[in-house]
Amino acid sequence: MNVINATRYYVDKIVSDQNASGMKVLLLDDSTTKTVATVYSQTQILERDVFLVERVEQAARHEPMKHLKASVFVRPTWANLELLKAELHQPRFSEYHIFFSNVVPSEMLQQLADADEEEVVRQVQEYYADYVAVNEDLFTINQRCSLRLSTDHRDAARAEMLARNVSGVLSVLLSLKTQPAAIRYQAASRVARQVAVEVHEKIEADGIFHFKNRSSGPLLLILDRADDPVTPLLSQWTYQAMVHELLGLNNNRCKLPDQKNPEKMDEVVLSCTQDEFFAGHRYANFGDLGGAVKKLLDDYQAQTQMNERISSIEDMQSFVQRYPAFRSQSLNVSKHVSLISELSRLVDVCALMDVSQLEQDMACNDDRSAQWREMMEKLMAREIKVPDKLRLALLYCLRYEGSANVERIKVSLEDARVAPEKILLVDAILRYGGRAVRGPGLFGSERSLMAKMTQSLKTSLEGVENVYAQHVPLLMETLDMVNKSKLKDQHYPAVTCVSAAKPREVIVFVVGGVTYEEACKVAELNAANSGLKVVLGGSYIHNSTSFLDDLSDAFATL
Incomplete structure (x- = not known):
């Protein structure tokens, strides 16, 4: 069971379809654009004789391109059907090969057939990739x-x-x-x-x-x-999760401040199918990433020194052959160095190691009075950022819902300059995932006393190295x-x-x-x-x- 392979199988079939051989345009909707982008790079798409990739709603803006075929990959929605019917009313391409990402209702197929008055639709298929791998x-x-x-x-x-x-x-x-x-x-x-x-x-x-x-x-x-509701509130310390928590990782893309112009944001791709280093280290702890990135940098520098030793025509030919891979390696090294640097900066600026230690304690251990004191200290601390104060308060309310002084926590959040609409989340999270509505077992309520003691002993023996990864x-x-x-x-x-x-x-x-x-x-x-x-x-x-x-x-x- 591999969803990347499953998705790539269908995208391969679309861009390699022999019935649509030759130069073509690939028309996608918002959802299928993300589906394709996670398993295929732009370069890989172009290698399959795809002249142009664009959104299906934008196709009508172009002049007719009758020398191109159109491969259409969209979700089977009524909105997409209307776009396809409009496209078929005035076809801009020589023929259409339509692939839906899920099961198509028979009524939708009938309307599509009725709209194909010029008989430019060559095939309609169901290729099941209605998700992002x-x-x-x-x-x-x-x-x-x-x-x-x-x-x-x-x-x-x-x-x-x-x-x-x-x-x-x-x-x-x-x-x-x-x-x-x-x-x-x-x-x-x-x-x-x-x-x-x-x-x-x-x-x-x-x-x-x-x-x-x-x-x-x-x-x-x-x-x-x-x-x-606890897991989404916690600070993260593995590469993929940490990037998403601190920078936002959506559809394998995140934004980094430009090194030369911090107000400008650069978009970088973090894909396990297109980035070998990321694929091998996406689950690595933050403490191990520094050494891994240094090795990546050392390998690149060794390659650089080898490229400097060019003294013959054969050396130049060899360098030219290696150059695309060398440039790709350069960009990849720069990307990961920049990411680790930015993550490290945010950890320091937001005092996340201090915050995370209390988060983990509240998520895993019963110690209401000590955790209350530490939480109140952090709510008043200037170095703790407002979003992190809110997360700590929500975690405390979830763990000690029956006895937590919710009103006092709200007042403390107000004193900490948390916005009123954010303070409303204290009540909202208890309505959403409080004891009355969630299933059993969130805070280990189903585990025996012996199991809890065993876990506590295990954490103590493993020591401080594991303090940021206690939560399961x-x-x-x-x-x-x-x-x-x-x-x-x-x-x-x-x-x-x-x-x-x-x-x-x-x-x-x-x-x-x-x-x-x-x-x-x-x-x-x-x-x-x-x-x-x-x-x-x-x-x-x-x-x-x-x-x-x-x-x-x-x-x-x-």
Whole structure:
């Protein structure tokens, strides 16, 4: 189960289709642009005789280019259908090869056929890549504001969001050419059940899902972000997660201040398919990254010295042959040096090591009075940034919900110059993921006293090196129960009959979104040869900023 390979397979088929051979234009929508960009570079696209890549809504602005064919890759939405109908009304290209990223309703196909009056459409196919593959075992449908799904919203927007989550899960199953042997969901979550039931109903209603290997298919596990509102609030210390938390990593791209002009931002690409160093170090701890980047720089400098020894025609020819790779290496070294430098600067400026230590303590340990004192000190500390003060307060309220002095915390946040609309998040996060609504186990309430003592002893023995990595997302405890065949029916009921056999593969979808911390832990599990292979996906990939923005949106009108 590799979602990058699955996505690349379909993109390969589109750009290499023999029926659309020769020079062509590739028309995409907003979603499929991101899908393609994560598995194909611009250079790789151009190598496939793609003359132009543009958005389908922009095609009408061009003069006709009848010497080009058009390969169209879009989501099967009614908005896209209208754009295609308008394009077919006045065709600008010689022929059209249309590829939809998910199952197409028959009514949509009929309208498309009726619009093709000049008979320029040569083929219509379903190529299932209605999601963005970020890592080999991580995907997202890139849907913001999906925390609304876990609230009491009952508007049309919620129904549309729900349908998008369902269609995203179905597309992943189809792209991996698998049908789940069982579908289970978080019992405490109404929306997790809705998604699970709708996915099951669509699988049963459509013969396309009936693959031969159903009995050995994966477990599809539908969870709700509301069951673990802690993980998105924590500071991060592994490369991919840290970049996302401090700089924002969206669709494998982040923005860095320009070294010559700090007010200008440069966009850099961090892709495990296009950057070998990033692929090998995306889960590395921040403390280990400095040495890894130094080795990268040393290797580059060694190459530079070799290039300086040019004394013959043969040397010059060799250099010219190496130059593209050498320049690419130069840009890559510069990118990672700049990233590590900026991350290091932000850690110092924001006093994140100090903040993170308290975050980890509150996420993992019961020590209310000591944590209260330290939190109040940090709320008053000038060196702690306002967003970090808010995160600390929210973590404290979640852990000590029943006894936390919420009103006093709000006053302290006000004194710390936290904006009034941000202080409202204290109540919002308890309504979203408080004890009354989330499932069990977030703060280890299900673990025995002996298990808690063992974990405490382990942390003490491992010492200060592990103080920033004590937290284990709730997801990993859930997957551990899956691996040990101890997932309780009362907490994770099944839509379908559950086989007694332990699943070898699990596809987890988190309504509301996932985090790079969870992705890192899943990658570690997959690498550990535990007998369980996991693919993780969700509505969105959150950092603390996007999570709190979406939380604010979810409760703005409730």
